[in-house]
Amino acid sequence: MLSIPHLSLISLLFLFSFSTNSKSNIEPFFASEANIYDQATCFRKPFDTYDSWLDMMQKSMNKRAKTEVESNERLARFKSTFPSSSFNNFKATLDCITFKYKVGEEEVSGYLIRPKGNEELPIIVYNRGGNGNYGAMVFGGLMNRLMPLAEKGFVIVGSQYRGTFQRGGLLKDEFGGADVEDVVSLVKKLKYLNYADINSIGMYGSSRGGMQSLLALKQLDDIIKSVALRAGNYDLKRDLSTRPEMEIVYKKRIPNYATQKDEQLRNRSALYWASEINDAIPVLLQHGDNDEKVNVYNSKALGEQFSETKRPYKLTIYDGDNHGLSNHRDEAFNELVHWFTKQLKQNK
Numbered sequence: 001m002l003s004i005p006h007l008s009l010i011s012l013l014f015l016f017s018f019s020t021n022s023k024s025n026i027e028p029f030f031a032s033e034a035n036i037y038d039q040a041t042c043f044r045k046p047f048d049t050y051d052s053w054l055d056m057m058q059k060s061m062n063k064r065a066k067t068e069v070e071s072n073e074r075l076a077r078f079k080s081t082f083p084s085s086s087f088n089n090f091k092a093t094l095d096c097i098t099f100k101y102k103v104g105e106e107e108v109s110g111y112l113i114r115p116k117g118n119e120e121l122p123i124i125v126y127n128r129g130g131n132g133n134y135g136a137m138v139f140g141g142l143m144n145r146l147m148p149l150a151e152k153g154f155v156i157v158g159s160q161y162r163g164t165f166q167r168g169g170l171l172k173d174e175f176g177g178a179d180v181e182d183v184v185s186l187v188k189k190l191k192y193l194n195y196a197d198i199n200s201i202g203m204y205g206s207s208r209g210g211m212q213s214l215l216a217l218k219q220l221d222d223i224i225k226s227v228a229l230r231a232g233n234y235d236l237k238r239d240l241s242t243r244p245e246m247e248i249v250y251k252k253r254i255p256n257y258a259t260q261k262d263e264q265l266r267n268r269s270a271l272y273w274a275s276e277i278n279d280a281i282p283v284l285l286q287h288g289d290n291d292e293k294v295n296v297y298n299s300k301a302l303g304e305q306f307s308e309t310k311r312p313y314k315l316t317i318y319d320g321d322n323h324g325l326s327n328h329r330d331e332a333f334n335e336l337v338h339w340f341t342k343q344l345k346q347n348k
Contacts, residue, residue: 029097029112034192042096042111047139050084082143090147103185106172109160110186111137113150114195122200122344124149125187125224126158127216129207131249132173136164145206152337153345155196159186175253176211176268183216187223200344202226204336207294207323208233214270214277221278226343228284228336231291231323234270234298237262242295271301275309282312284339286332288321314339 030036046056057078058071065071090096096113114121126146129135137146137158150156159182163172173179191198203224205213210232217224233239240247251257254264266272283306287299296317303315316335318328325332 026097029095029194030099030189031192031194034101034189036099036101036110036189036192038100039097040099042098042113042139042142043091050087053082053087053139054078054084082140087143090143090151094147094150096142096147101186101189103162103181106162106182107166108162108182108186109164110158111142111160112155112157112193113142113146114155115150115153118195120195120197121153121155122197122202122340123155123157123190123193124340124344125183125190125201125203126156127183127203127205127209127212128158128160129209131175131208131253132170133164135208136160148333149337152341154340155193157186157190157193159183171253173253174255175208175249176215177253177255180212180215183212184219187216187220197344200225202228202340202344204228204230204340205232206230210234210298211236211268211270214274215268217277217281218273221281224281226282226284226340228286228339229299229302230286230325230332230336231288231294232270232285232298232302233294234274234302236265236269238297239295243293271298271305274302274305279309279311282343283314284336285313285315286318286325286335287316288318288323288325288327290320291323293323 026039026041028036028039030039046052058075061071061074061078065074093116094113095116096111098109098111100107100109102108126137128137128141137160146156146158161173161179161182163169163179166172187201190196190201201224203213203217203220204227205211207230210229211234213227213229213232214234217227236246236250250261250265254268257264285299285303287294287296289296299315299317303313306313316332318325318332321327
């Protein structure tokens with residue numbers, strides 16, 4: 001599993017989204033009935049070769065760095081985090097595409113990663129964290145977080161959520177409002193996906209994606225077979241006591257927040273309604289107990305509720321770890337792979 005230990009590198013990677021003008025001819029991954037369009041490989045310029053990606057990053061680093069030494073240090077971190085061997089291996093063994101689809105009048109972007117070949121593999125729907133453009137799954141994020149998971153024998157599918165990287169789309173993401181339909185709609189299109197086991201679909205949510213996953217699950221609990229949630233927020237109002245700056249996000253994105261604060265936060269907080277979701281669906285909860293972004297209370301409290309409702313679940317608290325579980329990255333990744341392997345492959 002690759003790691004990104006430096007915030008400056010993460011921030012830099014987020015600046016480079018996929019080109020909307022560079023389309024490549026590929027065999028469609030979805031049947032026409034899905035109304036999925038603009039299917040294009042992720043490995044398109046400037047990500048068609050490692051050297052072209054590296055050249056783009058180096059030019060940006062040279063512009064942003066104050067000294068040559070700083071630029072060289074950033075480049076060295078990039079090469080360490082994203083070695084050419086990993087890039088070339090993923091390109092040779094995985095198919096990766098981006099695409100677009102409509103949810104009502106909204107155009108939404110998505111992505112798919114899977115091992116090459118025609119084998120029908122189980123599907124994992126990934127729900128990202130962040131809000132708006134922040135946290136969007138650009139090429140570096142796909143390579144770092146999801147390609148290693150796909151490599152283990154899964155089809156990974158995800159939505160960027162409405163408004164992401166769109167002109168005038170800044171406030172379309174309602175942080176658990178209408179954007180939940182972007183996930184629900186995408187899952188319902190999976191029946192038109194070629195070379196996938198549509199009877200074995202899991203869902204994986206990270207940070208805000210944990211909330212997003214459970215909100216979507218209220219409409220999909222007859223489709224999703226297993227769930228993994230990492231560092232999710234399940235009590236948004238209580239979270240404000242440990243991270244009050246999140247109210248800026250809520251005020252900006254959540255409709256009617258000024259007049260319906262308690263109601264809107266409750267609607268997005270799974271601790272108030274998780275019992276309404278099919279209690280046969282097993283859930284893995286992962287959290288670091290030194291998480292400064294989303295307090296570990298969230299996963300502990302949700303785990304206690306799962307115990308009361310007799311839901312099958314596993315709660316893993318990583319001692320001393322942060323929001324990204326960077327101190328236990330390999331351990332947490334292996335647990336995730338084992339969970340979905342057991343739930344989606346072995347329990348069929």
